Amino acid sequence: MTLRNLPAPFLRRERTVSTMMADALFALALLLILPTVQYGPRALLQSLAAMAACAVCDILYGLVFRHAFGSGDPSALVTGLTVSLLLPVNTPYWLGALAGAFAILIAKAPFGSTGRNLFNPAAAGVAFVTVCRPDLVFTYADPAAGWLPLSGDCAAVTAASPGASLHAGLKPSILPLDLLWGMYPGPMGCTAALVLGAAALFLLARRCIRPESIACFLLTAALAAALFPRIACPALTSVKYELLTGSLLFCAVFLLGDPVTSPRTTVGRCLFGVLAGGLLMAMRHTGSFEQAACFAVLIADAFAPVLDHAAIRLRAKGVRLP
Amino acid sequence: MITSLRGYRTEDRRALSLREPILTLPASGTLVVPLPGAEEGTARLVRPGDKLAAGQRLSLPRRSAPAHAPAAGVAEEIEFREMAVCGPVWTVRLRTGGERRASPLRPLPDRPEDEDVLRAAADAGIFDEMTGRPLFQELYRLRRLGAGLLLACAVEDDPWCSSACAVLREDPEKVERGLRLAAVACGGAQIGAAVSTRREEAALRRARPGLRVEVAGRRYPARAFLLRRLRAAGVSAGLIGPQALCALADAADGLPQTSGVITVSGDGVKAPRNVRAANGTPARALLEACGVSEDVSLVYAGPAWRGSALTDPDAPLPLHARCLTAMLHAERRRQSACIGCGRCGRVCPQGILPWQIHESLRGEKVEPYLLLNVQSCIGCAACTAVCPSGLPLSAEVSRAAAIRKSGDFL
Numbered sequence: 001m002t003l004r005n006l007p008a009p010f011l012r013r014e015r016t017v018s019t020m021m022a023d024a025l026f027a028l029a030l031l032l033i034l035p036t037v038q039y040g041p042r043a044l045l046q047s048l049a050a051m052a053a054c055a056v057c058d059i060l061y062g063l064v065f066r067h068a069f070g071s072g073d074p075s076a077l078v079t080g081l082t083v084s085l086l087l088p089v090n091t092p093y094w095l096g097a098l099a100g101a102f103a104i105l106i107a108k109a110p111f112g113s114t115g116r117n118l119f120n121p122a123a124a125g126v127a128f129v130t131v132c133r134p135d136l137v138f139t140y141a142d143p144a145a146g147w148l149p150l151s152g153d154c155a156a157v158t159a160a161s162p163g164a165s166l167h168a169g170l171k172p173s174i175l176p177l178d179l180l181w182g183m184y185p186g187p188m189g190c191t192a193a194l195v196l197g198a199a200a201l202f203l204l205a206r207r208c209i210r211p212e213s214i215a216c217f218l219l220t221a222a223l224a225a226a227l228f229p230r231i232a233c234p235a236l237t238s239v240k241y242e243l244l245t246g247s248l249l250f251c252a253v254f255l256l257g258d259p260v261t262s263p264r265t266t267v268g269r270c271l272f273g274v275l276a277g278g279l280l281m282a283m284r285h286t287g288s289f290e291q292a293a294c295f296a297v298l299i300a301d302a303f304a305p306v307l308d309h310a311a312i313r314l315r316a317k318g319v320r321l322p
Numbered sequence: 323m324i325t326s327l328r329g330y331r332t333e334d335r336r337a338l339s340l341r342e343p344i345l346t347l348p349a350s351g352t353l354v355v356p357l358p359g360a361e362e363g364t365a366r367l368v369r370p371g372d373k374l375a376a377g378q379r380l381s382l383p384r385r386s387a388p389a390h391a392p393a394a395g396v397a398e399e400i401e402f403r404e405m406a407v408c409g410p411v412w413t414v415r416l417r418t419g420g421e422r423r424a425s426p427l428r429p430l431p432d433r434p435e436d437e438d439v440l441r442a443a444a445d446a447g448i449f450d451e452m453t454g455r456p457l458f459q460e461l462y463r464l465r466r467l468g469a470g471l472l473l474a475c476a477v478e479d480d481p482w483c484s485s486a487c488a489v490l491r492e493d494p495e496k497v498e499r500g501l502r503l504a505a506v507a508c509g510g511a512q513i514g515a516a517v518s519t520r521r522e523e524a525a526l527r528r529a530r531p532g533l534r535v536e537v538a539g540r541r542y543p544a545r546a547f548l549l550r551r552l553r554a555a556g557v558s559a560g561l562i563g564p565q566a567l568c569a570l571a572d573a574a575d576g577l578p579q580t581s582g583v584i585t586v587s588g589d590g591v592k593a594p595r596n597v598r599a600a601n602g603t604p605a606r607a608l609l610e611a612c613g614v615s616e617d618v619s620l621v622y623a624g625p626a627w628r629g630s631a632l633t634d635p636d637a638p639l640p641l642h643a644r645c646l647t648a649m650l651h652a653e654r655r656r657q658s659a660c661i662g663c664g665r666c667g668r669v670c671p672q673g674i675l676p677w678q679i680h681e682s683l684r685g686e687k688v689e690p691y692l693l694l695n696v697q698s699c700i701g702c703a704a705c706t707a708v709c710p711s712g713l714p715l716s717a718e719v720s721r722a723a724a725i726r727k728s729g730d731f732l
Contacts, residue, residue: 001635004619004652007714009627011481011707015665017658020710072658115659115711210664259662264677312678316691 027199031189040147051080053097057104082122085189090141090154099125140185162245163290190250209257213273220277251293268307276300336484339594349393353602354638359386375422387456392580392600394420406623406630426576439507446573451563451642469560482587483645488596500567543702582641590618590648601641620652627703655712666705676705676715
């Protein structure tokens with residue numbers, strides 16, 4: 001009998017960082033089903049390219065700087081899959097790989113890898129390629145065109161997205177059912193609102209994400225859409241198009257819900273959601289890009305430690321906070 | 323461990339060890355009896371080579387309870403050693419043999435006063451198994467706090483441990499007798515019992531119809547939440563272990579506490595059950611009595627959240643060890659950076675934010691006013707248990723409390 005000397009407590013942990021990442025991977029994989037059905041295996045290859053780039057960069061960085069084989073958890077794969085789902089399915093494979101490499105090598109690993117990064121790596125990667133090649137990032141394939149070729153140019157089957165219509169002040173013409181199932185041009189994993197809702201419920205049930213920041217973000221965005229519509233239509237129609245088109249819902253669940261980069265106090269998370277929602281709607285009104293959620297998330301991420309610090313100081317002064 | 327919206331609760335694995343009645347183990351050939359609080363030479367009453375009678379007093383510490391010989395025999399060695407559950411302590415290695423019995427302690431009068439009970443608890447060397455402290459000190463503390471309700475605590479937070487429940491099931495009448503004596507020591511408090519489940523409540527009501535029974539919730543740490551609930555209802559309650567109460571009832575008849583009930587369980591044990599063993603019995607004797615697999619990789623004594631891992635199967639166990647758990651697979655707690663999930667704060671019964679303490683202690687300069695509420699930590703280690711990053715958060719909260727208390731932060 002060889003006995004090991006371990007410190008207490010001896011209660012078996014229900015969750016580890018790796019199991020939480022596995023849950024996030026599963027939720028993201030759910031979003032790959034509809035694009036694969038609509039656009040064919042190119043959607044899978046896009047995701048694989050971004051995930052492979054992230055994994056390779058993670059391993060290389062670990063070997064060179066930390067003498068370890070990667071960060072030791074599947075977070076790089078989560079980043080890669082998130083990046084690919086935020087990009088159109090018809091972009092060249094290298095664009096997703098470039099965004100993934102930027103996310104790992106610039107936005108994550110130098111800060112100390114999982115748990116220590118200030119900015120969401122996937123948001124940083126997508127923001128980087130958005131600034132570098134907006135022509136590729138905002139050119140979307142038409143789901144009605146069927147399966148896309150695995151290699152070569154997909155320019156022949158592109159169509160204007162509802163985000164571009166809203167940006168131009170025009171009302172998109174999409175059937176409500178198509179809006180829910182994501183049958184319109186847009187980022188690969190961001191269009192299917194129903195699947196996004198299911199993924200969010202799964203992550204909430206598994207307690208991988210907290211609801212406060214997401215709820216405040218969506219409420220703020222809805223309020224801004226109702227009060228300041230970009231198109232001439234009733235307030236509810238504006239809210240419908242602003243919330244259900246573009247990457248807003250996806251960013252709410254997978255970028256704002258990221259526990260590492262969002263505040264850790266409840267009050268901080270609520271303010272974080274309000275800040276990100278306000279920034280996003282302001283960027284949609286005044287910005288030159290049709291999708292600006294990643295930029296809003298990155299700016300809000302910078303405020304996360306400040307919001308936490310303020311909440312802790314208030315608690316220290318005896319203010320009762322949730 | 324099960325995490326739910328209302329904190330987390332430990333997985334109940336106690337049914338197996340409760341199937342059988344308590345097994346009384348004969349005294350092992352060699353016992354290593356701890357002498358808590360006997361750091362001064364004059365507090366140790368035995369020398370190597372002394373012949374000892376069963377029940378003979380071995381120590382007379384100033385700030386702890388005395389130890390008594392669990393069986394007759396010869397004191398082979400007096401040594402200072404690290405002991406599971408007790409920590410570093412002086413011990414007597416006793417080679418058992420013979421039938422000599424020491425004269426009994428002075429029994430309690432028929433109508434004892436509070437000081438009589440406290441003296442009897444101190445003389446009999448009784449330890450409260452729930453806190454690991456001498457019973458007379460616990461009774462003094464409860465009297466000072468003005469406890470209006472004394473509860474025999476059969477609430478088990480440990481997933482495998484059932485010793486308190488088994489003792490209460492075996493002899494509820496003796497436990498109640500001990501409770502009445504403890505109530506006298508605490509200035510006439512009401513008495514009752516606290517159990518974990520409705521089933522145990524029903525069984526106890528059948529056995530002792532007049533006894534007040536409180537059912538603790540399932541959220542961990544159940545004892546802390548039970549006390550909080552009673553406090554909110556205007557009742558200042560105190561919890562005492564059933565083993566200590568049985569020992570107090572025995573002390574009234576002049577018998578010292580020399581044995582304890584230990585749950586031998588875990589997935590590496592073939593027939594889990596509760597075993598009554600002499601003070602200082604080696605862990606191997608208990609494990610072999612219940613059939614242990616050769617493949618076990620982790621054996622720990624004491625509750626899961628603050629027990630001690632045993633690297634030597636022959637390590638002795640004190641009478642208040644409560645449980646001995648043998649596990650086939652020891653989980654390696656690989657540490658990584660905090661991911662900010664906030665689980666530690668949600669499960670803390672005292673409203674501490676362990677992640678924030680972790681962040682504060684990581685900085686070069688510790689800001690004491692940001693170490694919020696750390697003195698109220700009850701050491702339940704719920705935060706450490708749920709942390710997906712495997713961080714030793716409860717140890718960090720203890721360190722923060724020590725820093726704040728010492729003022730060593732300038």
